Amino acid sequence: MKIIRKPFLTPSLEPCAVAIGFFDGVHQGHRFLINQVKEIAANKGIRSAIITFPIHPRKVMGSGYCLEILTTCDEKVQLLAETGIDYCVMPDFTPEMSLLSAREFMANILYAQYNVQALVIGYDHRFGHNRSESFDDYHRYGQELGMEVFLARAYTYNHANVSSSMVRSLLLGGEVDKAADYLGYNYSLTGTVVDGYKVGRAIGFPTANIRVEDSGKLIPGDGVYAVRVAVNGHSFTGMLNIGRRPTINNGTYRSIEVHILHFQADIYNYPIHISFVQRIRSEEKFDSIEQLIAQLRKDASEVELLLGKE
Incomplete structure (x- = not known):
């Protein structure tokens, strides 16, 4: 996959089919x-492409939109x-791009800069200033520009349309296994091991305290996880706690x-x-450290039973 980060003054891409999101x-x-x-x-004998953005458009516009992301740009x-x-x-x-109508975006960006010959619109996707136009409008603009416009079929899982907001909701509820079904992979966090209070070490369960790499990344709901x-x-196999201890x-x-x-x-x-x-x-509050230790032993056994020894 070739990554294109800046627009061109004249079309430099080979003719392509594209989706935006x-x-x-x-x-x-x-x-x-x-x-x-x-x-x-493939049917048209042209290239395939995705147009996406490193930062969510609503965040760029400074609307107070605070999206917790599922994936960093690199991920x-x-x-x-x-x-x-x-x-x-x-x-x-x-901000200048946000003022473009759908037709202006299709003509000045997709057609003139990226050589788009086929545009595939997600079943629930809208673009252009205020996202006020419909698929019928996109289709008409495409005919005027010589660009075919297709409406994509929706993907459903367990009788529901899969969306990023649905995945976020599952993760915030701690349902990481269900979220993995919708994602197609296990949700993950990347960070750095930092100093903690070393309480875990004192009770026989040393822990690595993690500072997450991207502060905008969604953290699953509080609880104890097999990871x-x-x-x-x-x-390695691990048991991870998110919460306020x-x-x-x-x-x-x-x-x-x-x-x-x-380890x-x-x-x-x-x-x-x-x-x-x-x-x-x-996450639970126990009446004593001894009760906490007993529960941690049970947790470790359950994690090991679930994931095995490594």
Whole structure:
């Protein structure tokens, strides 16, 4: 996949079929749309492309829109590359671009700069100033420009249309296993191991406290999770807690910490990658440290039973 980050003054891409969107998470619905783009491109003997943006357009416009993203820009690019699309076009979204009508965007950007010959519209997608125009309008503009416009089929799973907002809702509810069904992969976080209070070490369950790399990345709901851990080139089984650790009076601070099973090495300041598999339980306040330790032993056994030893 070739990445195009800036627009051209004259068409420099080969003729292509394209779909437009933010593609947060590159979930199963996105992949279904991309496969339709690839199919249309193959039938026409042209290239396939995606147009997306490094930052969500509504955030660029300063509307107070605070989106918790499923994928960082780099993660999104990697997932898009795995789809086999030919081009990932990623211009910066600007206030000037937001003022373009759908027809102006199609004529001045898609047709004039990116050599788009076929435009595939997601079943629920709208673009152009105020997103006020419909598929019929896009189709008419395409006829005027010599650009074919197609309405994509929707992707459904368990009788529901898959969307990024649906995945966010599942993750915030701790349903990481269900979210994986919609994403097509396990949700993950990347960060750095930082100093913590070292309480876990004192009770026999040392933890790596994690500072997430991108502060805009969505953090799943509070609870204890079975996870896969990648650190220093190796993969391990872990149990991870997200929350405020009420038993030790952690206050309002929300921490992310992982106990890596059968692991003793010092990994402070190491990069770490967490892949969520399943939530084991919600976060609880115990009456004593002894009760907490007993529960952590049960949690470790359950995680090991679920994921196995590594």
